Amino acid sequence: MGVSPSLLYLFLFLLFYAFVPLVSSLNEEGFALLSFKSSIREDPEGCLSNWNSSDPNPCSWNGITCREGVVISLSIPKKRLAGFLPSALGSLPSLRHMNLRNNRLFGRLPPGLFAAGGLQSLVLYGNFLSGPLPQEIGNLSYLQTLDLSRNAFDGSIPSSLVQCMRLKSLILSHNNFTSSLPDGFGSSFLALEKLDLSYNGFSGSIPGDIGNLSSLQGTVDLSHNLFSGAIPASLGNLPEKVYIDLTYNNLSGPIPQNGALENRGPTAFIGNPGLCGPPLKNPCPTGVSSSGPSVPTNYMPPVSQVNSNGNGSSGSGKGLSRTVVAAIVVSDVVGIGIIAMIFYLCYRRATSSKGKEESGTSKKGTKRRKECMCFRKEESEALSENIEQYDLVPLDRHVSFDLDELLKASAFVLGKSGMGIVYKVVLEDGVILAVRRLGEGGSQRFKEFQMEVEAIGKVRHPNIVTLRAYYWSADEKLLIYDYIPNGNLTAAIHGRAGTMAFTPLSWDVRLKIMKGIAKGLTFLHEFSPKKYVHGDLKPNNVLLGLNMEPYISDFGLGRLANIAGGSPLLQSDRIAAEKTPNQQSDVTSSPFLTRGSCYHAPEALKTLKPSQKWDVYSYGVILLEMISGRSPLVLLETLEMDLVRWVQFCIEEKKPLLDVLDPSLAREIDREDEIIALLKIALACVQANPEKRPSMRHVVDALDRFISSKPR
Template sequence: MFPLVIFVLLFCHSHCLVGSLNDEGYALLSFKQCITVDPEGSLSNWNSSDESPCSWNGITCKEQRVVSISIPKTKLYGFLPSTLGVLPQLRHVNLRNNKLFGSLPVELFEAQGLQSLVLYGNSLSGSVPSEIGKLRYLQTLDLSQNFFNGSLPSSIIQCKRLKTLGLSQNNLTGSLPEGFGIGLVFLEKLDLSFNKFNGSIPSDLGNLSSLQGTVDLSHNLFSGSIPASLGNLPEKVYIDLTYNNLSGPIPQNGALMNRGPTAFIGNPGLCGPPLKNPCSSDTPGASPPSSIPFLPDNVPENPDDSAGKSQKARGLSKSAVIAIVVSDVIGICLVGLLFSYCYTRVCACGKGKEEIGYGFEKGGKGRKECLCFRKDESETLSENVEQYDLVPLDTQVAFDLDELLKASAFVLGKSGIGIVYKVVLEDGLTLAVRRLGEGGSQRFKEFQTEVEAIGKLRHPNLVTLRAYYWSVDEKLLIYDYIPDGNLATAIHGKPGMVSFTPLSWSIRLKIMKGIAKGLMYLHEFSPKKYVHGDLKPSNILLGQTMEPHISDFGLGRLANIAGGSPTLQSNRMATEKLQDQRQQKSATSEVTTISSGTSMGSNYQAPEALKVVKPSQKWDVYSYGVILLEMITGRLPIVQLGTSDMDIVQWIQLCIEEKKPLSDVLDPYLAPDAADKEEQIIAVLKIAMACVHSSPERRPAMRHVYDALDRLAMSTD
């Protein structure tokens, strides 16, 4: 025992441990000593004076031997020690959704009886050790949402009892190990999404007959053709191959049949059904066309032998012609009746009823309110609505177009990119529906690709896009409804508000962290490392616990495709005016005067937006910095100074140059917090100033911003 104690002390730089604790207790105390922050006191009763660790929080024992360590979602900040591997009876480790960093110690895999290792939602990095192959009894391995890199070790196939393998949202590369589908035949759940796996998809994956739910290989770099053997998977399995580099025809067998295009989008080289991209004759794997298309099999080789028969076949009998005409007339009538029925079902906003605000109508008792998304507040949703349908982007979507159209709805707001409605379905489900433009009827495929990519994004700090609707006259985006308004209103209130409750500093810091986390996901973990491009407080929505949700991501491009009127160009023009005034100030050393016509959104755009057409992640960092300044000062992005105005970045720089006290800069509502939180507020102010640096290269990445805010919050909890 003595050498083990010495190792623990040296490994974690801890103080001397004394008492009657057994070996396993000391091994666990090494873990406690490697946790530098435990904000919820999860390890508070882990004491060296105990005889065994079996009564400690998160520890389960069997016959006085540790079999399980389960401490999830407690914000533990630290790293994993190698000594956990000396626990001989350890079966389960669950440390998900903490803040653990560093690499996986290879010594951990000396606990060869381990059955589940769940570490998702941390900040662990480095490669997955090849020693993982020692875990012959492992059934669950979930390392998702970390920063692991390198290739998946070939030894993984030695874990032959594995049922769940989750590796999504890491930086893993390379091809899947040879024999992956043969060695892991008991796999039930497989998620490899949002990595950088490359090479071909192993054909032996079709041997994984125990798979259930979704087999997610999306958002990787897999290339080559789709193995037809994937069709051998259970038919109820959904195979997600979106956003790879796959090419060639899509096999039409088994589990690959009758799948919509959403399972294959983002692979420009794929062709054939269900995609609208037909395979050419020279596409490898494509079926060659017949030399004489549509030639019946029973045509005689010698045409002369069937002259009489062919003569009869040249025309149709009179009775056949009459039958065809009658059936056509009946078909047209049925289609007309269907159109009429659908029109009355979609929106019976007839004349003579009392209209209420926002383009909705009110009948008498027992009425059904009708959702009429209007062009001029008087037209119905779409005359062509029956030609299209609501397209769900989530398996949880349980409503259809008819339910949406009959729902009660209220206008939440209008902008340069359409009207936003709050829609309440009959079952009480509340949604936000944005109506886009009326054009772009020839760009459906482009719209579909873009909107379905956005619909794949899932993060607690992003507003989730649940479904969309497209027709010639209407384009609708259906989002989760976020109930507590937006950040702009939370900071400043708005005219007509009966009461206004200012945000405390702790709530503001929570919001700052949430926005940073959402942006970090967009920049580093989303496909193609997306850029928001138009971040501002009005499109940061707040949930019931004041958790921020970034909205309007990708909206400018969607509106452009749909024929709407994106605000980005108008913001650019306003920014140019602002830049002209900045230059005038520089030349005259006078306070800048902002035109009353300047768009508020332009005040969040980075200075280089004037010169560079394509937005960059550094644009978002600048916008985020302006939002931080707004939350610290409580001022609008344009600060009024007497009869003149100045943008908030210049105003803060001026205050710093003049060495004004913090009280002159701080939001007056934060005065009660200032005494205890002054150092924290100043630290956040420094982060904000780094974000709004005039040189994009000098601005920090959102990952570093989030880490800094996170450490700052934990240091004062």
């Protein structure tokens, strides 16, 4: 039996008026949001349960923020909502922020969504959205944040996107976008601070105007795409602290060596077989070159490359000679190459283990090799001596960086010695560290290394450099310390080689340094976990903080270098390797007497077993150096002698105090009592018989007794 049309219309009319009292109080924005609720098929946490049509407005609903009674924000992240996005959301006239990240939304973005022209942030990270990005996105002229990462979007980036000129953050990683970037990409987003296009199928050339994005920060990630052609030199115009990740593309040709591309290790370029030139190992074909490496602003050439007039010129001081310039450039290239090789080896070891399972043949069954960013100390402690360590292991709960951040950081050579190279490493967030590379041997001694380095990591004192983390693999052993910004004591006493400006230390600052060193040594000798002996104390191993507070560095390093290098580091080896680029000498050293050997106790040349009295002697020499302002090697007419013998000679000859005193301290001769007291302490410390030397605790007591603690 059929129903007449008139009866059907009557039924619908009555049905409509039956529901009018239930919905008539809700405003238009509420209706638009209810359309979103009706599009959600699953709401396992019930976050939309209080979205009721009986409310006059939606301002009290979960995830809704209003201002002056109008909706400005829809934020419901990580609630496992399953459904699609309706066009009706675009009808919210004052909507500024939409955050629906980490849900289970699917389907395409409706063009009507972008009718909300006031939208400033659209965050849809971590859903199952697909299809192309609508051209209507260009309507969002106020958009500042667009995060569509970890979805299944495809197709090309619409050309209209460049109309969103206020964008500060553009994150499209882990999608299926293809084709080249739209024209004007680098010229339109001048406010852009974050750019991540990684893990897509973008192709074509990297836009040449991308270097105009001068506001970028952190990492510009273009990795894991299909970009081809040459790396545009304009990338070097980006801020120097920006890390540019170009890994795993189809790029080719020489790597430009300018600006932000300079001093980068190979980790930024791997996965591009067609690239050539530094920092990669494969050289460019003859006739093909980049713009050439430039010298970092903080690079200091070795002393041997700077003549007595301080400018490296052999002439009248008009500038650097061609030979010196060539030497500086070659040294820089070598330094950058070493850095690149180190971090590449670390990266290769780390990434080779990431996400892979190792099938064990022993009865213990299958083991999963740890990922390189596990950062779990308790796991590292369970490793056996024969298992390589692929993690950066923190020794301090405040460590917030990981291996990946360390590999991507800017690095500069600070110095070299017989126990490795030290780098200044600047992380993306501005944190500065000092990283020492120890060696490539000792692959079977991890447990021994681990026990030693973790004991050193427990040493905490205001006058001792803190070891924060370490890295171990068969190829690399790295120690990560706090970076101490004011250089070492050698430069503070004598000035830095190659620089003209030099402000001598005041007597009060010298007292502060002397006391700090003594307190640090006392702690090592008597209160550290293993009652350490430094064994190689010298001004190069005393670093100065922002307020000229001293920090003793490199204690325990000889033992670690022995383990990491696989062979003992002999005392003679240490003496032969003492000179570093920031040292300068008043005389030409003889083959039998070097700057480094002057700090070693006489008995140190007879035995390899260090004692605490070695450190006391070294401390005494440092005191004499700070009082006299002279280098540890002194030229007396034609006779060369060490500083200890020279001071003893002056005393025997009854020279006046001013002859011994640093000339820059002559105006502080009214502090004569303190100066003489310090001189007596120094002479007690450098007694030839170690049994006659005081302990460092007695030295601290003497300093407190004889020297006023109040600056004048």
